[in-house]
Amino acid sequence: MIVGTRKPLAEIQGMVAGARRLLVAGCDTCVAECVAGGRREVAELSAALMMASRMAGRQVEIREASVDRQCIHEFLLEVVEAAQGAEAVLSLACGAGVQALAARLPHLPVFPALNTQFIGETAERGLWLENCRGCGDCLLGLTGGICPISRCAKSLLNGPCGGAVGGLCEINKAKKFDPEVPCAWLQIYDRLSALGQLERLTVLAPPKDWSRGEAGGPRRVLRPDQRP
Amino acid sequence: MREKPKVVILACQQALPDPEPLLQALEAAGLTARAVPEPCSSKIEAFHLLRILAVEADCVRVLACPEDACLLKEGSCRLGRRLKHAQEYLQEIGLEPERLEVTRLNPGEAVDLPRLAADLAGVALTLGLNPGRRRVQEKEPQK
Numbered sequence: 001m002i003v004g005t006r007k008p009l010a011e012i013q014g015m016v017a018g019a020r021r022l023l024v025a026g027c028d029t030c031v032a033e034c035v036a037g038g039r040r041e042v043a044e045l046s047a048a049l050m051m052a053s054r055m056a057g058r059q060v061e062i063r064e065a066s067v068d069r070q071c072i073h074e075f076l077l078e079v080v081e082a083a084q085g086a087e088a089v090l091s092l093a094c095g096a097g098v099q100a101l102a103a104r105l106p107h108l109p110v111f112p113a114l115n116t117q118f119i120g121e122t123a124e125r126g127l128w129l130e131n132c133r134g135c136g137d138c139l140l141g142l143t144g145g146i147c148p149i150s151r152c153a154k155s156l157l158n159g160p161c162g163g164a165v166g167g168l169c170e171i172n173k174a175k176k177f178d179p180e181v182p183c184a185w186l187q188i189y190d191r192l193s194a195l196g197q198l199e200r201l202t203v204l205a206p207p208k209d210w211s212r213g214e215a216g217g218p219r220r221v222l223r224p225d226q227r228p
Numbered sequence: 229m230r231e232k233p234k235v236v237i238l239a240c241q242q243a244l245p246d247p248e249p250l251l252q253a254l255e256a257a258g259l260t261a262r263a264v265p266e267p268c269s270s271k272i273e274a275f276h277l278l279r280i281l282a283v284e285a286d287c288v289r290v291l292a293c294p295e296d297a298c299l300l301k302e303g304s305c306r307l308g309r310r311l312k313h314a315q316e317y318l319q320e321i322g323l324e325p326e327r328l329e330v331t332r333l334n335p336g337e338a339v340d341l342p343r344l345a346a347d348l349a350g351v352a353l354t355l356g357l358n359p360g361r362r363r364v365q366e367k368e369p370q371k
Contacts, residue, residue: 043279
């Protein structure tokens with residue numbers, strides 16, 4: 001899922017400062033799971049903005065709407081309808097959702113309330129970890145299901161680097177992490193050992209074709225069988 | 229006539245099964261008060277707290293069980309975290325976080341109502357009216 005975090009309220013207030021009628025739009029899938037942009041967070045932010053605007057001596061009418069996926073146009077109808085009469089829209093979706101909504105509302109400013117962070121997993125309650133970079137050339141089949149691109153601080157293809165201590169990545173020495181960051185390559189070793197596939201580590205990985213990832217420019221997937 | 233500060237009490241039914249005497253004591257102390265009975269404080273979300281402040285209250289007080297005496301084990305503990313999250317929002321807005329507070333009451337034990345009412349009234353009267361709250365002349369927001 002896509003993990004996001006709310007922007008500071010002052011930044012959000014700055015973006016929507018001129019709007020007297022505002023729609024706050026949530027997305028009830030990824031960003032709801034990471035407690036940043038679902039309908040609960042829409043309600044929190046709306047209440048906070050209402051109070052902040054009154055304290056600044058301004059009256060702002062705030063509507064709330066939330067849909068299952070802002071990144072899919074068919075799901076956006078409810079938000080588009082709720083946006084009628086609004087002077088601005090504040091979206092609590094990821095960057096993809098904000099842009100899809102903006103495309104459906106060409107005459108309205110659509111602002112992001114979140115900073116989109118990464119593709120990740122819910123590791124524990126309240127802890128989300130980045131574990132996919134969307135590199136376009138998945139290696140998980142070779143590495144026991146643990147991604148060295150996203151989970152190794154150096155994105156090494158032939159690890160470990162030698163800096164790990166006690167199973168932990170050396171990045172913990174440079175920056176405070178809680179919980180500490182494990183060495184992804186030691187995790188890969190343990191996993192392959194449990195699978196009886198340690199011989200995989202004897203094969204050197206060749207240089208990776210990064211052009212399939214974000215280095216290759218804007219990416220798209222075109223499926224002729226799915227086209228209209 | 230000068231507007232009285234309004235306190236909304238969210239009362240866990242285990243901690244305070246009957247909030248009516250507390251309401252009477254608060255009104256006698258010069259406040260307007262309303263109570264919302266809750267089956268457990270874990271049912272209270274951060275957005276409930278913020279919405280109540282935005283719409284009707286000058287102060288919100290949650291009456292909850294101590295964290296280690298919660299009927300639902302983690303409920304009271306979760307309430308504490310959600311309340312802190314809502315207080316952080318208030319700090320960002322520039323409102324006093326004391327407008328949202330929790331008082332822990334041991335379930336099944338007699339509550340010192342005069343003392344609780346005096347504490348609540350003291351906080352509400354000191355903080356005064358909530359400048360972020362909807363006033364009577366303002367129209368209802370559309371959902």
